[in-house]
Structures are given as structure tokens and as C-alpha cells.
Amino acid sequence: MNSGLNSAINAGMAPVATPWFFYALAGVAVVSGVLVITRRNAVHSALALIVTLLAVSGLYLMLYAPFVAGVQIIVYAGGIMVLFLFVIMLVNIERSSKERTFNRMWPVGLAAACALLALFVSVIVKGRALLNDPMTGKALWPDPVKKLAESSNTQQIANMLYGEAGRMGEYTFAFEIASLLLLVAILGAVIMTKKKI
């Protein structure tokens, strides 16, 4: 243990992406994800959803994407879920908990879930074949833990979104369009709720 720790200190950073963390977080995410759709009580479902979101943000951390993990906690777990709970608490839970959780739509849902699973599996199988493609020299996925870019991840995202050294970033246009869309959505919500502005 000590030699590994020492080399980690010398490298300035210790590897945290251990399989144990991954399986624990993934397990928590899947189990609480199942709880979200099986609980009858809407507040219990919402709490399970929060646990799922937190576990996913842990997975982002393991992918050395701390900024995405932080935003996941602030926006989803902290912001959106509080509003969810806010609304759910005002709904009459007595009545909704007596309704059937799985209605006649479930075969459609199952088919959609199976299609998504098939898509994932096919991508993984195709990706295996494309790994180190001799024609392009590119892999479908880059080498998993090539470099520990954690210390500059946020700066790299900023450079991509806003550009660096006076040049426009790779995604500046798309980012601005998305923010405009959000602004329109906010204005729409205000206009729909207010009779007189």
C-alpha cells in the first residue's frame, strides 16, 4: 500500500477511480432508480430520484468531470428536486397513492426500454469493433483514463463554451442559442401565469 501511496504523492494526485466506487455508485443509482418508479408515494419517489441524481454526480466525479458533477448537484438535486417536492406536497397524496401505479401503457414503456437497451448494447458491440480502427486510427471512445485532467476541467469547459484569447469557442454559438431558448421558456411561463403584466 505504501509504495503506491508514495508514488501517488510524487505524482501529485492519487487515483480515485477504483472499481469499488464505480460499482457502489452504479448500484445505488440503479436501485434508487427502480425505487423511483415502484414507490406508490410520490414523495418517496422524489427522494429516491434525489439519491439517483447524487449517485450519478458521483459517477461524473469518477470520470474527472468535477464541474459537471457540481452543476448536477446544484441544478438537479438542489434546485429542480426542491421544486418537484414543493409541487408534490401540495397534491393530494391520499388519492394519488390509491391509483394504479402501472396502467395500460406498460407494454409500450417496456418496448421503449428494450429498444434503448438494444441501442446501448449495439453501440458497445460496434464500439468494440471500432476500437483502434486501422483505417482512421480513431476509436469510438477515447482511452478511458489517459490523463488526469481534473485540475483544469472547469477551465477547459470554459474555453470550449466562451472561447479563449479572443477567439470564439467551439460551442459558443450553440451555447448562446440554448440560453436564448431558456430565456424564451422563462418569458413564456411568466406570460402564461400572469393575466396582466
Next chain:
Amino acid sequence: MPNFITSYLDPKVTVTPGEAGNQFWALVYVFIIFVGVALTVMWLLNWVERKALAHFQVRLGPMRVGPHGLLQPFADALKLILKEDIIPAQADQFVFWVAPMIGLLASFTVYTVIPFGPSQAVSDMNIGILFMLGVSSLGVLGIVVAGWASNSHYPLIGALRSSAQMVSYEVAMGLAVVSAILMTSMNASGTGTLSMIGIVRAQQQQGIWFIFKFFPLGLIAFVIFAIAMVAETNRTPFDLAEAESELTAGYHTEYSGLRWSLFMLAEYAAMIAVSSIAVTLWLGGWMHPFPNLLNGPVWEFIFSLFPGLTFLGVAAIAFIGTARMPAHSFFKIQRIGLAVFAAVLGFIALLLFVIAVAGRSADASLAARFREGIDYVYWFLLKVAVFIYLFIWYRATWPRYRFDQLMKVGWKVLLPISLGVLIVTAIVGVIFS
């Protein structure tokens, strides 16, 4: 000793245990911080708040348990532990049980990134401030869920109020924080940082606390944060979630005993946490006053005497208290106890002076590093203590807001001002860089 203990004690290591990848010392730091915070909150903060409030209102406050009520918090804690733990029959059992835990977890998790010094933190995350804001915003979940699970009207109204209030004030708070983060990028490379330690380092490099940067922009952002953080922690004058005149006790009406005390612990721990954000972002974190003017070995030595002097002062006050005790035999035990307390404080002061003298040389010895660490933690905690005192002062001074006034202040006053400050800070920053 095993290598994983000694390797971090090497004076050449100047990073946090988290960055050094040393799990053992990281756990030790976590233990020290959590026990320290729990004890401070339970004993010191509780006692100071009751005494200060009492003196604000020209009362004596707790005087019976221990000299000047010093042991009153322990008596209270014992009472809370022994009290019956009631769960209402119609309550949602599991959620009722888990709600205080959520609040406690959220307010204690943020302590892992609070920089008590350049290496006196559990870890230095790249997204430190983002992590702090995110995790502390999870605390509202505990309140909302507690109010709902109680299955009673007052707690539900309290929970709804508190969630609306916290979500509203988070916006202004976040914008004020962003304008401080913008200031970190005013350097040669033009790269800012979100790391808590990085933010203090940026203030060190630019030679100015961000509260005075681009005067008055930094000051306005700081004031907005200082107002929003009172609302975030549900303290007077924003304590509508537990307005006792209208809602009995708000979201924790149905809670009793130990569970109730967990809510209080979470609230006070959150107070210290948000005060630490303010200190880190605007008041130079662990740096002593005027670090650029008053540096050099002589000034370093003078500033390193401050922790010892503080303890000496408190010990002197305790000794005066001992001398002024009435000469009745009834006060004999209290007098002995206070004298022992004063002696312990004096001994700590002596210890701190010894460390200051032993570590006065600027070489990389363990004593010098230890002395430096005490200095950093002392100045950080002193600044945090000022905020805690302000929290108590607010509570003694101001009446509670009405709910519509609260929303008006949040959305129509603080939000526009913080947006304006953010824009002006960005413009000024571009002009001056």
C-alpha cells in the same frame, strides 16, 4: 511509524491531505473538523448565543449550571438525549426519521472543502465553491421533507415558506459569488478559479481582499451575500420557516428530543459554513491583516503571538470572574471550577506562546510548520467568529420580515443589484486587465 503517517509530516509537503493522496491524514482532518464543529456548536455557540442574547436584553442569562452557566449546554444536551422521542401516529415514519439526517449531512459535508489554511483543509477541490453552494443547498431538502412528513399544518406551511425563501435567495447569493469569482481572474494569465484555496491565493497575489477590490463593487457583492446568507440559514430576521408567533415552531413543530437537536446542530453548522464562504471569498481567508505591508520575520512573529494573547485574555477574564464571585460558601465549588477553567485556558495560552517561539524561524522544520498552521487557523476562525457574533446580534436587534416583504427584498432588490454588480464588475475587469 508507518510510512503513510510520516510521509505527510514531511515539511516539504505543503498541500492538503486530499491533494497529497493521503487517506489517513484526510480522515484525521475530517475527524478533527467534525468533532471541533460539533463541540463548538453544542457548547461554545450555544452558550455564547444565550449569554449574548440575555445581555442584549439586560438579563443575566444562564447562571446556575456551572459558573456563569458554562455547563448549561451540557445539561441541555443531556436533557435532550433523555427526552422521549415522539413520532406522530399519522406521520410518514421513514421520511420523518431521515429528514434531520439530510440536513445534518448537507451542512457537515461542506466542511471537507473549507480552507482553514493553505494545507489545513481536508481537500482542495477544483470546484470548491460550486461544491459548497450545491451541497449546502441540499439542506433545504431536509427542512421540506421534515415539514411534509410531520403530517401537520404548521410544519407544512413552515416547510413551504422555507423552500420558497431558500430558492429565492440562492439566486442573489450565487450571482454575488460569481462576481467575486470573476475577480480571481484579474491576473497575468487571465484564468480564474473555483477552488476555495485558489480564491484566497488569488487575493494574496493581487494584494487586496476582494471586499475592497474595485471599490465599492466588491463591498456591494459582499453585503448582498451577507444578507442572503442569513436568509439561507433561516435566521432572524428571515426565520419565517420557524416563526413562533404564527407557526408554533415551523417545520420542526412535531420533532422532539434528540431529533430536534439534530436540526439545531445542522442549522448552527450551516451558519459556520456560510460564514466561512464569506470569509474565504471576500475577507482573505486565512491571511492576517495587511499581509503585504506587515510581512517579514518580525511581523510574522508578532502576528503569531495573537492566538496565545487571545487565550491569555479569556483566561484573565475567567480569573477576574473567580475573584468577583461572592464569598459565600454556596459558591465554593463554582469558584474552584472557574479557577480550574481559567488555569486550563492559561495553560493553553502558554502552550501557544511556546509554539510561537519555537517555530519563529522561517525554516521548514515541523515546529515552524505547526506554528504557521495555528496562525492560519486562528485568523480564519477569528473572522468566522465575527460573523457568528453578527448572526446573534441580528437576532437580538431586528424584528421578523413579513413573507411578502421577504420575497420583495429577494427578487426586487437583491437580485437586480447583484446582477448589476456582476455586469459592472465584468466591464471594469476587462478595462483594467
